[in-house]
Amino acid sequence: MKILITGVHGFVGSNLVKALKKEHTIYGLDIIAPVKDGIRYTFSWDYVEKDGLPDVDAIIHLAGKAHDVKNKSAADEYFKVNTGLTQKIFDYFLAHPDIKKFVFFSTAKAAADKVEGVLTEDVVPAPVGPYGESKIAAEKYIIEKFKEFNGLSSLREDDLEHLKPTSKDVYIFRPCMIHGPGNKGNLNLLYNVVKKGIPWPLGAFENRRTFTSVENICFAVNGVLTKEVPSGIYNMGDDEALSTNELIEEICKSLGKKSHIWKLPKGLMNGAAKIGDWLHLPLNSLRMQKLTENYISSNAKIKAALGVEKMPVDAREGLKVTLESFKS
Numbered sequence: 001m002k003i004l005i006t007g008v009h010g011f012v013g014s015n016l017v018k019a020l021k022k023e024h025t026i027y028g029l030d031i032i033a034p035v036k037d038g039i040r041y042t043f044s045w046d047y048v049e050k051d052g053l054p055d056v057d058a059i060i061h062l063a064g065k066a067h068d069v070k071n072k073s074a075a076d077e078y079f080k081v082n083t084g085l086t087q088k089i090f091d092y093f094l095a096h097p098d099i100k101k102f103v104f105f106s107t108a109k110a111a112a113d114k115v116e117g118v119l120t121e122d123v124v125p126a127p128v129g130p131y132g133e134s135k136i137a138a139e140k141y142i143i144e145k146f147k148e149f150n151g152l153s154s155l156r157e158d159d160l161e162h163l164k165p166t167s168k169d170v171y172i173f174r175p176c177m178i179h180g181p182g183n184k185g186n187l188n189l190l191y192n193v194v195k196k197g198i199p200w201p202l203g204a205f206e207n208r209r210t211f212t213s214v215e216n217i218c219f220a221v222n223g224v225l226t227k228e229v230p231s232g233i234y235n236m237g238d239d240e241a242l243s244t245n246e247l248i249e250e251i252c253k254s255l256g257k258k259s260h261i262w263k264l265p266k267g268l269m270n271g272a273a274k275i276g277d278w279l280h281l282p283l284n285s286l287r288m289q290k291l292t293e294n295y296i297s298s299n300a301k302i303k304a305a306l307g308v309e310k311m312p313v314d315a316r317e318g319l320k321v322t323l324e325s326f327k328s
Contacts, residue, residue, distance in 0.1 A: 001225060002056040004029055006089055007063030008039060011182050012105065012214060016060065019218035024225075027054055029089070030063065045085070048092050058101040058225055061089050065131075066185075075130035079137065086138035093168075094149050101169045101225055104142060108176045108210075108235065108297055110135035119210075119297040121174075121233045139172055139233070146170050146231075166231075171224050173217075175236035176297050180214030180318070181325035187211075191326050194251045202269060203245055203261035205292035210237040210299075213318025216311045223306040234302040238315035241296045250316065254323035 001024045007013050008028030014036075017026055021038030028042035047053050065081040086104065093102045112119055113128035127133045150166050179187050194200070216238060223229065242250075245261055252259040273288035275281070299311065313321075 001025070001058055002054070003027070003058045003060060003225070004053065004056045005060045005062060006030065006085070007061075008042060009034065009036070010062060011180070011184070012178060012217060013062050014182060015180055015214045016062075016218055016221060019215075020222060027056060029053070045088070048088055051092075053092070056099055058103070059089060059093050059099060060103045060105075060221060061086060062105050063089075064105070064135075078130040078134035082131070082134035083137045083141065087141050090142050090145060094145060097167070100167070101171070102142075103171045103173065103221060103224060104138065106135045106139055106172050106174050107132065108174045108237075108295075110139060111174055111235075114293060115295045115297070117296075119235065119295070121235055121301055142170060142172065169224070169229070170231045171229070172233045173220070173236050174233065174297075175212045175217065176210040176295065178212045178214055178217060178236075179322040181321065183214070183322060183325075187322065188326060190247070191251055191323065194248055194257075195255055197257070197260070199260035199262050200245070200248050201262045201264050202288075202292055203263040204266050204269070206243055206245065207292050207294050208241040208243050209295045210241045210297040211315060211319070212237050213311075213313045213315070213321075215313040215318060215321075219312050220302055220306065227306065229305045232301075232305075234305065235297045235299055236302065237297045237299045238313070238318060239299065239311050240315040242315060242319070244291065247319070250319050251323060254320065254327075 003020065003024050004027045005013050005016060006029040008017060008026070009030050009032055013028070013030075017036070017038040020026060026039050028039045029045065029048070030042050031045070033042040033044065043053055063081070063085050065078050090102065090104075093099050108119065109132035110127050111123050111125050113126065113132065125136050125139075127136050146168075149168075177186065179185070217236060220234070220236060248261060249259050270288065273283055273285045276284035276287075303309065303311065
């Protein structure tokens with residue numbers, strides 16, 4: 001296939017190129033254009049408006065503004081990039097009959113900021129903050145425009161599953177935190193904290209979270225591109241959810257160090273977080289919540305669509321690959 005990947009030089013894009021370049025011809029669409037193995041050519045966004053992009057069979061839309069954990073980004077920046085660029089490239093997709101498949105990378109945070117039980121695709125979206133809100137706005141634009149394209153704008157359904165097979169397929173992926181070689185997100189920050197030998201004081205909180213190996217992402221993307229998979233919204237995650245304590249133990253194994261997990265009383269730590277609110281300390285109530293809450297996402301739907309019982313990369317094995325990459 002001939003594939004156009006937006007944000008091709010980012011973390012996920014770079015890994016997708018490595019995974020797909022042997023079997024497919026890949027073009028990029030990005031704000032930078034370094035010469036890289038596996039990418040035939042990288043175009044600027046101006047080419048979308050000029051209708052100057054090459055003929056392709058599929059578009060993978062990765063370009064977007066990542067979640068700013070320091071909350072320093074203005075809300076309109078998220079909507080300008082995450083929503084605005086999605087509208088632009090999706091309109092291009094609909095206007096070109098030969099492009100058959102469109103894969104949009106949204107986020108689990110577009111569906112829910114907190115999860116009670118297990119997150120599934122049929123949840124009523126309730127994002128909190130401009131990152132998730134801008135992603136859900138992009139999802140809604142895709143769904144409404146695709147229904148109009150198929151002459152089904154009068155339907156009340158707000159997802160893609162109720163659309164019968166058409167000449168085009170659209171996939172919305174909602175991954176939990178993606179990790180892998182080249183990742184520089186929160187997992188990298190936690191790795192560096194543990195590397196310094198700083199004890200983990202929240203061991204009493206046995207929370208569990210779903211992570212997503214970038215190798216499983218690549219497997220799923222290749223699957224929807226090359227198989228007859230129904231259009232729809234799909235959660236993306238590894239098969240097994242891990243606790244923060246287990247994550248720290250895996251980091252220590254990778255470093256060859258003994259883990260230092262302190263199971264201090266929950267009441268004490270919650271009190272310390274409240275003091276952090278008053279004194280503007282790194283550990284405050286909001287950060288405490290994020291560090292100790294459960295966030296488990298089901299990947300049953302994408303596995304069923306691809307006809308597999310398990311994702312190819314085990315959660316712990318994928319994590320080991322990521323942690324090994326941090327050493328270099």
